[in-house]
Amino acid sequence: MTAQRKPNPLYTMRKVPSQARSKATIQAILSSATRLLLSIGYDKASTNKIADLAGVSVGSLYEYFPGKEAIFAEVRRREDQRLFNLTMARPEPRSIKELVRSHVAVYLEFVRSNLALHAALINDVPQFAVGQQELPFYREYVPWVTNFLHTHKAELRPAGDITQVANFVSHVARATIDNYVLHAPDQLTDRLIEDLLIDLLERFLLEP
């Protein structure tokens, strides 16, 4: 592990709001945190500043979040949820070819919709012990891909254990796009990367 950290509960929200105004407070805190992340970076986005910009007091902030890290963990969680929703809103692919195209397109659309935020989430915000298994992408999406490949194994080129292949291709696409977000964000606006990625994954998964 990269660093010894406080136990896990410290990265989750403290209490569940029951009234409407507290939901608004939480939303204000998360928006404020996001804006500060984009303007001054994670390091300098202190809990005091987050509360100020959100128009709430630090006291209120600590009612809901045990600390700064939990706030950004929640920002990440909600973004990942949004990705999952985008994915599930798509029509069910009818072939592996369609799966690949959909997979790449939806993730590209997702990062393009707010490049700066995703760059910051990858770059600036430490990935705490949130655990992959907690994020919808890993908990729901990867198993879904695995299942899809299993039911379409007729068109699949044999390239090893299907579960591992599903895991692998899911990560290759995500990792590559994340990499471009960080190192060459302008290349993500045209179709080049999309075409290359689709070509890469199709040739890997399908017989020529």
Next chain:
Amino acid sequence: MTAQRKPNPLYTMRKVPSQARSKATIQAILSSATRLLLSIGYDKASTNKIADLAGVSVGSLYEYFPGKEAIFAEVRRREDQRLFNLTMARPEPRSIKELVRSHVAVYLEFVRSNLALHAALINDVPQFAVGQQELPFYREYVPWVTNFLHTHKAELRPAGDITQVANFVSHVARATIDNYVLHAPDQLTDRLIEDLLIDLLERFLLEP
């Protein structure tokens, strides 16, 4: 951009040492910073602690580094240089197949040699405005791959502009492995990822 930051010179070393003992001091500081990064994480690795553990005074530390960020920028720079040296120590590949294998093997060897450090560098340490173009990987290695593909274009499957293809495959390999370092480091110890990655890249670059 992800965050407004101080101008670039703040991420480089302050002055060039002329005597031998100052080189040792710098080395001590960098080692100490690395060890603290692994034990307590980037956030809590303060300049004071780094100096203490290095056995030098804060004053000395600030003689050479304008701040904490510059120290870790230098750690990253040296690691990247080490990767480049590893790469260049390899025998010149005689075919694209050999290039792919060598490329994947050397980067895997590199991250495996100190998994925890690389996880921390990816995860914990913000990637300041060091700039890709400053790191040997981007400045030297990617152009080298480009050139190699050009001279071996006979075996290359046409998949678009060669320069862009070279750039793309360089990043796919690195991004995928980095991703496993972060999310599934234990899978890097066996040959599975290596084989999948080689298969992926070979099928993309070569005719079947």
Next chain:
DNA sequence: GCATGTTACGAGTTATCACTCGGTTATGGT
């Protein structure tokens, strides 16, 4: 062995941080 630059020192300054707590205000059920 002296002179001059180079390296090392570390207590002190200033700023900011995360987080608390005693108390006030708003809300919704009855």
Next chain:
DNA sequence: ACCATAACCGAGTGATAACTCGTAACATGC
């Protein structure tokens, strides 16, 4: 209208951060 409780407040506390600067030790050329 009343009250239990949910939500909110924000000055204050103690800790720790980054970084400075006057001083002392050392190295090197002469």
